[in-house]
Amino acid sequence: MKNSYKKFDGLAFDIINYIILTLLVIITVYPFYYILIYSISDTSMIHSGVTFLPAGFSLQSYKDVFALRGMASGAVVSLTRTVLGTLLTVICSTFFSYIVTKKELIFRKSIYRFVIVSMYFNAGFIPWYLTMKALGLRNNFLVYILPGAVTAFYIILIKTFIEQMPPALEESAKIDGAGYITIFVKIIFPLSKPIIATIAVFCAVAQWNAWTDNFFLVENPKLTTLQLILYNYLSQSQAISRASSRELTQGGIVRQLSPQAIKMTMTMVVTLPILLVYPFMQRYFVKGIMMGAVKG
């Protein structure tokens, strides 16, 4: 009697648990699914709205979005900053981490502390803004990639990783006469692949999503990122109709563009790269937070 009650209790728990988690999955997925079906719907059939299935099928919205002024260059800027920014951060942070693991380095502790402490404060918005300006980074592509090149948090992770390597690896190379840079390039960097992959993934996502540096410091339309283009379109609904009608006359198209379809499609374009790489990168993300937890 008591046993069967317990069994039922377990079953009820399972059912409720599955319901809660399924709901959570739906709440998470649906917004993405919605913009997907909206973006591939036929704009002439969309007026009644879509809920679960696309209304018709057309890739016209994608053509319209890519025909908008700035989109193509925005995609190039976003891709460039993601690739270059990630490379620079990975190389600088790894190399610096390697140097501070060397006991011979003079002022080793102070140098390490100097870098790590920077994680715990920031001077505030205006001093940051004025410094960037003074350093000539205003309207400069470098503002996207330089400030994050040496990131304290990544350095903690990489340093911990390098310190766990057997010192014998390095010593044998040293006996063969290899210098620090050779050892780093030939031994440390290749052996750090797991941590480098994790950091590269974090960094790439952060670069792709970044837009405030663009918003505050870069006005040059040639250097505008996809994220800021999307933000501008979203925050000024009028700009959408203005811009799209302008493109209309330019392209000689007479069909009316749907501002909502353009917004949704643009959002899809900006989200898609993350959605595509995410399933392959997920294990690195998880690894990253675990390693962070060691220190945190």
Place this chain on the structure above:
Amino acid sequence: MQGIYSNKTNTKKRINKDGMYLFVLALPFVIAVFLFNYLPLAGWIYAFFDYKPGIPLNKVPFVGLEKFADMIVNSEDILRVLANTLALSFLSILASPLPVGLAILITEVKSSKFKKVVQTITTLPNFIGWVIIFSLSFAMFSSEGVLNQAFMNLGLIQEPVNILGDEKNVWLFQTLLLIWKTVGWNAIIYLAAISGIDSELYDAAKVDGAGRFRSILHVTIPGVAPTFIVLLLLSVGSLLNAGSGMEQYLVFYNPMVANKIEVLDLYVYRQGLVINDYSFATAVGMLKTIVSVMLLFIVNSISKRVREDSII
């Protein structure tokens, strides 16, 4: 004897040479950190001048602490943005047990496939930027959004409700968005903590007649408590960041909700770049940094005393 000595000095010399060489290699990175993280501190000096953009600092009047006194003059605004900031922070702290709950629910799932699907999907929003989340919210919650359409079709409401312009519920709405974005990601660390719990404890609980609820209550929750407390302390340390920093509130900022969504960071940005009072904005930002660092030291010393371990 002599051989040994000379050998020693040689090694020492060699270490010094290597040390210098490494120092030179490290220098560019140290300089970069100095330029991007420490040099802005020098900008605090603007808080003591009546700085106008475009005029060099030596040509503008030194005003001492006047800009700080302005905070008392503007105390109504300051108190408002402080209330917004603290309210959003407290709500996000209030929501901090949710990832623990999610981790427990995921652990209790028996099918490893379902487990993986739930974990993968719930973690995703953490990697979606705020601009995209704003667009998604617009599609879901604006007057023409899915939710209003559905409710109107069902006859639950007559007029569409603009949730994004609803001043009364903006704190709650923003917190829910933050939960949506972060709950899966924050659960990962608790999943790890739970998998680290000794399985003998569960066996012992079973022998003592504990069911699922009881073993969650008496084994799982105490097992994750230390992790929870560390993260809770850290979030108290970032009390002035309003849960997620300024990006979220910057994208969701609109005139209808401005009064309730303007957090401290957003206020500093608006006073500075929008209203052009650089010095006042610097003074407010400066106080924010000082209080934040103090908070961090306080929670760290609490942590040292209670857990006998530092969190920073």
